[in-house]
Amino acid sequence: MSYADKSSRxxxxxxxDFPKDGYEAVIFDCDGTLVDSMPxxxxxxxxxxxxxGAGGIFKEDVFFAMGGRPTKDIVVxxxxxxxxxxxxxxxxxxxxxxxxxxxxxVEFIDEVADFARSLRGIMPIAVASGGSRYVVEKTLKLLDxxxxxxxxxxxxxxxxxxxxxxxxxxxxxxLGVAPEKCxxxxxxxxxxxxxxxxGMAVVTIPMPLVVLR
Numbered sequence: 001m002s003y004a005d006k007s008s009r010x011x012x013x014x015x016x017d018f019p020k021d022g023y024e025a026v027i028f029d030c031d032g033t034l035v036d037s038m039p040x041x042x043x044x045x046x047x048x049x050x051x052x053g054a055g056g057i058f059k060e061d062v063f064f065a066m067g068g069r070p071t072k073d074i075v076v077x078x079x080x081x082x083x084x085x086x087x088x089x090x091x092x093x094x095x096x097x098x099x100x101x102x103x104x105x106v107e108f109i110d111e112v113a114d115f116a117r118s119l120r121g122i123m124p125i126a127v128a129s130g131g132s133r134y135v136v137e138k139t140l141k142l143l144d145x146x147x148x149x150x151x152x153x154x155x156x157x158x159x160x161x162x163x164x165x166x167x168x169x170x171x172x173x174x175l176g177v178a179p180e181k182c183x184x185x186x187x188x189x190x191x192x193x194x195x196x197x198x199g200m201a202v203v204t205i206p207m208p209l210v211v212l213r
Contacts (some may be wrong), residue, residue, distance in 0.1 A: 020170035023183035030129035032187040068187030070161035165198035
């Protein structure tokens with residue numbers, strides 16, 4: 001299920017059509033799906049890359065297309081694309097610290113948060129994020145929603161990040177639900193591909209309009 005209108009985050013309740021049956025567990029992506037954190041993440045990327053002399057190389061449209069992928073994997077791709085020798089671990093750390101300084105700007109995407117809240121205690125639910133555990137847990141704690149979820153799976157918990165299906169398969173295993181009985185809520189192409197590869201149904205959250213810089 002996908003949505004063509006990508007002009008905004010659409011704060012009106014009821015815009016996103018969540019199915020009411022056909023699944024036994026729901027797995028939520030975090031950034032850009034449960035929480036509106038992508039602008040803060042992009043700014044953090046820009047700061048981190050600039051601090052290592054690579055300012056301006058990561059365009060906003062490319063950033064959104066890569067949403068959900070582990071930071072180090074993205075740095076490897078940037079090195080290949082621009083013939084750079086950036087240290088993935090150093091950039092990941094700098095980006096993490098820059099993002100943590102912007103956590104106060106992060107808010108729920110209301111429709112998705114309302115859906116997650118409505119499932120609490122009704123069926124197994126999880127977060128499966130391409131971010132690091134430290135950052136994901138900080139984000140959930142800030143928004144006081146950590147206890148909504150039975151499991152939280154991050155890029156730190158699997159060998160291969162999105163678009164590989166590992167993160168969703170691991171979440172399903174922890175929840176004790178067969179992958180084909182799981183519904184995934186995602187916003188970014190790598191996450192959608194990962195969920196499909198895991199054999200799960202997907203609801204795609206509209207991405208915001210990208211203003212090229």
